[in-house]
Amino acid sequence: MSDAPLHGDEHEHHPFLQHHFEDMGQQHEASTLGMWMFLATEILFFGGLFLAYAVYRTTYEQAWVAGAQLQNLKLGTINTAVLISSSLTMALAVHYAQLGRRLATFYCLVGTLLLGSGFLIIKGIEYHAHFVEGLLPGPYFTWHGPMAPKVELFMTFYFSMTGLHALHMIIGAGLLVWFMWRTWRGHFGPEYFSPVEIMGLYWHFVDIVWIFLFPLLYLIGRHA
Amino acid sequence: MTSVTYHDVRLMEPAKTRNYLNVDYGFFSWLLTKDHKRIAILYMISISVMFILGGFFAMMMRLELLTPQGDLLTSDTYNRFFTLHGIIMIFFFLIPSIPAVLGNFLLPLMLGAKDLAFPRINLLSWYLYIIGAFVGLVVIITGGVDTGWTFYTPFSTQYSNTHVFGTTLGAFIVGFSSILTGLNFLVTVHRMRAPGLTWFRLPLFVWAIYATSIVQLLATPVLAITLVMLMFERVAHVGIFDPALGGDPLLYQHMFWFYSHPAVYIMILPGMGVASEVVAAFTRKKIFGYKFVAFSSLAIAFLGFLVWAHHMFVAGISVYSAMIFSFLSMFVAVPSAIKVFNWTATLYKGSVSWQTPMLYILGFIGLFTIGGVTGIFLASLGIDVHVTDTYFVVAHFHYIMVGGAVMAYFAGLHYWWPKITGRMYPEWWARLAALLVFIGFNLTFFPQFILGYVGMPRRYHAYAPEFQVLNVMSTAGASVLAVGYLLPLIYLLWSLRFGPKAGPNPWGAVGLEWATTSPPPKDNFHETPAVTWDAYDYPAFLTAMGETQHV
Numbered sequence: 001m002s003d004a005p006l007h008g009d010e011h012e013h014h015p016f017l018q019h020h021f022e023d024m025g026q027q028h029e030a031s032t033l034g035m036w037m038f039l040a041t042e043i044l045f046f047g048g049l050f051l052a053y054a055v056y057r058t059t060y061e062q063a064w065v066a067g068a069q070l071q072n073l074k075l076g077t078i079n080t081a082v083l084i085s086s087s088l089t090m091a092l093a094v095h096y097a098q099l100g101r102r103l104a105t106f107y108c109l110v111g112t113l114l115l116g117s118g119f120l121i122i123k124g125i126e127y128h129a130h131f132v133e134g135l136l137p138g139p140y141f142t143w144h145g146p147m148a149p150k151v152e153l154f155m156t157f158y159f160s161m162t163g164l165h166a167l168h169m170i171i172g173a174g175l176l177v178w179f180m181w182r183t184w185r186g187h188f189g190p191e192y193f194s195p196v197e198i199m200g201l202y203w204h205f206v207d208i209v210w211i212f213l214f215p216l217l218y219l220i221g222r223h224a
Numbered sequence: 225m226t227s228v229t230y231h232d233v234r235l236m237e238p239a240k241t242r243n244y245l246n247v248d249y250g251f252f253s254w255l256l257t258k259d260h261k262r263i264a265i266l267y268m269i270s271i272s273v274m275f276i277l278g279g280f281f282a283m284m285m286r287l288e289l290l291t292p293q294g295d296l297l298t299s300d301t302y303n304r305f306f307t308l309h310g311i312i313m314i315f316f317f318l319i320p321s322i323p324a325v326l327g328n329f330l331l332p333l334m335l336g337a338k339d340l341a342f343p344r345i346n347l348l349s350w351y352l353y354i355i356g357a358f359v360g361l362v363v364i365i366t367g368g369v370d371t372g373w374t375f376y377t378p379f380s381t382q383y384s385n386t387h388v389f390g391t392t393l394g395a396f397i398v399g400f401s402s403i404l405t406g407l408n409f410l411v412t413v414h415r416m417r418a419p420g421l422t423w424f425r426l427p428l429f430v431w432a433i434y435a436t437s438i439v440q441l442l443a444t445p446v447l448a449i450t451l452v453m454l455m456f457e458r459v460a461h462v463g464i465f466d467p468a469l470g471g472d473p474l475l476y477q478h479m480f481w482f483y484s485h486p487a488v489y490i491m492i493l494p495g496m497g498v499a500s501e502v503v504a505a506f507t508r509k510k511i512f513g514y515k516f517v518a519f520s521s522l523a524i525a526f527l528g529f530l531v532w533a534h535h536m537f538v539a540g541i542s543v544y545s546a547m548i549f550s551f552l553s554m555f556v557a558v559p560s561a562i563k564v565f566n567w568t569a570t571l572y573k574g575s576v577s578w579q580t581p582m583l584y585i586l587g588f589i590g591l592f593t594i595g596g597v598t599g600i601f602l603a604s605l606g607i608d609v610h611v612t613d614t615y616f617v618v619a620h621f622h623y624i625m626v627g628g629a630v631m632a633y634f635a636g637l638h639y640w641w642p643k644i645t646g647r648m649y650p651e652w653w654a655r656l657a658a659l660l661v662f663i664g665f666n667l668t669f670f671p672q673f674i675l676g677y678v679g680m681p682r683r684y685h686a687y688a689p690e691f692q693v694l695n696v697m698s699t700a701g702a703s704v705l706a707v708g709y710l711l712p713l714i715y716l717l718w719s720l721r722f723g724p725k726a727g728p729n730p731w732g733a734v735g736l737e738w739a740t741t742s743p744p745p746k747d748n749f750h751e752t753p754a755v756t757w758d759a760y761d762y763p764a765f766l767t768a769m770g771e772t773q774h775v
Contacts, residue, residue, distance in 0.1 A: 019747075020343065020416075020747075021339065022752070026415060026416075030342075030411050030412075030416070031341075033410075033415060034341065034342060034345075034407060036408060037407045037410055040441060040442065041403050041442070041445045042445070044445040044446050044449075045445035045448055045449050046449070047446065047449075048445070048446045048449030048450055048453070049449055049453075050449075051479070052453065052464065055472065056470075056471075059470075060470065085734055119311075137460060138460045138461055138462055139461065149463070150470050152462065152463070153462070153464070153470050153471065156463070160452075160453070160456065162450075169424065178625040
């Protein structure tokens with residue numbers, strides 16, 4: 001969905017207007033709509049996991065509560081804050097890109113990347129702790145607490161859901177690097193900022209997924 | 225006033241003879257193309273290979289079933305063959321068939337656009353398809369898979385010792401090809417329409433493709449994540465769907481059919497779009513009840529999401545949910561019947577001509593109706609319990625998939641062949657092939673309704689001797705069908721070189737795709753067309769062309 005020029009253009013067209021679009025407005029509308037539709041697909045992609053989670057959460061409520069107790073609430077909370085902050089810097093990057101403020105956009109993207117990477121590092125620390133405790137489902141599952149098989153099922157969902165989320169973060173981080181480069185080269189401005197805006201949509205989506213994952217995996221059954 | 229516009233469009237023929245086929249040559253001008261028309265050709269070649277492969281497995285099954293004993297194939301081989309036949313025909317042929325070939329080629333032309341909204345994503349879709357197909361072929365060469373195309377757990381995750389992982393990976397990858405194609409089409413229909421081309425001036429093919437794309441976009445990701453869970457379970461031996469570890473195999477079936485029932489409409493809806501185009505063109509009439517046909521596509525797409533559990537009536541779901549799903553399934557018949565009635569009403573008093581596309585579509589209407597009515601039988605709980613997993617079900621879905629979708633694909637292929645290639649196919653041979661396909665199809669699958677009703681179960685390589693007569697008929701029909709499918713392969717290739725030049729509009733059809741040259745130039749139109757007329761305005765068009773309209 002990037003927008004590098006396809007052909008040298010004979011008219012005074014914007015250099016990033018692809019030849020099959022009439023104008024920048026149409027191009028912007030098309031790419032934005034494309035990203036929204038992609039997010040619709042993503043919702044259903046994650047939705048399958050959420051559905052399966054919900055089914056077993058109902059069936060094995062006790063085990064699910066026990067599984068949530070095994071999570072590191074402190075790190076999870078810090079990570080939530082880190083990720084929400086990264087959404088702020090991302091939103092600011094879109095704002096500055098629209099204003100054509102190249103350096104401000106660039107630094108906001110750098111901030112987003114740093115916060116995103118921080119999230120992934122903290123997640124990695126958590127994963128490592130789980131592995132050491134024998135909570136990785138499958139052959140390495142050696143944890144022997146109460147309801148161990150059902151807790152293993154909980155951990156299966158924990159790793160599937162946070163793993164899929166982390167994969168999206170890694171892809172997002174790669175895109176951020178690319179857009180940092182493009183920002184540095186001065187590609188974006190008031191005429192043309194669709195890629196940054198679309199990147200923002202994606203990043204906020206990944207953020208929102210975490211906003212659902214955090215209570216479902218860390219907080220259930222912690223009240224009173 | 226309208227007539228003048230038609231003249232204008234017809235006279236918009238460019239002087240240049242450069243078209244998308246001869247604009248540049250060479251291997252990489254095809255493999256790296258971003259032209260939707262060339263990508264359509266790439267898809268056409270790829271899915272034809274898969275169709276032949278899937279057909280081979282079908283033919284081997286029919287040969288095995290010639291005799292009651294399991295003598296040609298062992299039961300293990302037979303299990304692999306019906307599985308591969310299903311996977312190839314569904315994931316690698318039918319789902320991409322009309323959308324990725326005809327839709328890809330026609331959508332920008334019908335919308336008066338230069339290309340799809342995202343040409344590079346379009347090429348990416350094809351590459352994803354090829355990677356998925358390659359994984360599938362590796363699986364076939366290294367021993368195949370025997371779970372059935374449905375990959376039911378826990379057999380697929382715990383017991384089968386065939387290549388379940390590779391096959392599901394291939395289906396997973398090709399799923400993203402389907403998602404991206406759907407996304408591209410949706411954005412294109414929303415954002416790339418020519419000036420004046422309002423929603424209710426769109427050809428019904430576009431409406432059908434639009435509805436299909438919604439299903440592709442929203443259903444396919446659920447299959448993708450389901451297959452991810454299946455692969456995870458198989459590799460790491462976790463218990464998501466394994467009852468021994470606390471998982472629920474029924475959940476797998478729910479999630480699988482949440483995609484795979486709507487997938488039926490991914491396969492049939494585009495065929496309905498082709499039917500609308502062809503019926504209007506070969507009756508020289510406005511389609512009857514345009515808005516009803518348009519909205520019935522959306523209704524089918526929507527209702528398709530609410531009926532999945534009718535595949536699970538005997539799987540252990542509660543009676544109450546079975547009753548609700550049975551009731552909802554019947555609802556799909558309403559928009560489907562609206563379409564059939566509207567096509568029939570269009571035929572009424574039309575000046576019908578009997579060229580090949582029309583022959584296929586007349587076959588389509590009849591066979592789809594039979595498939596649809598037997599679908600109602602199966603939606604009824606009592607009958608479904610009686611015929612579950614019998615040849616009745618096999619016959620039913622082949623009437624929809626082959627009698628419906630494949631017939632429509634061939635209709636579309638013949639109808640738009642002159643536009644795609646600039647050449648006419650040989651009419652006599654094509655009619656013969658259409659006739660053979662119709663006869664062969666019915667001879668193959670009608671006996672299977674009877675077989676299923678009297679109790680022959682599906683998916684066995686041997687059967688009781690009293691079923692032999694009907695099985696011999698079915699195998700004989702399959703042979704006729706094979707000839708009917710091979711003939712177009714030969715004469716269509718022949719026509720590329722020897723077919724008469726088609727001209728921009730050999731059928732005298734309306735629609736923007738006929739307003740440009742055959743084959744179209746690289747950018748489709750030399751000027752962006754402005755649309756001031758409704759779809760299928762044949763009366764005005766015929767007046768403008770000075771033809772007399774037979775009423």
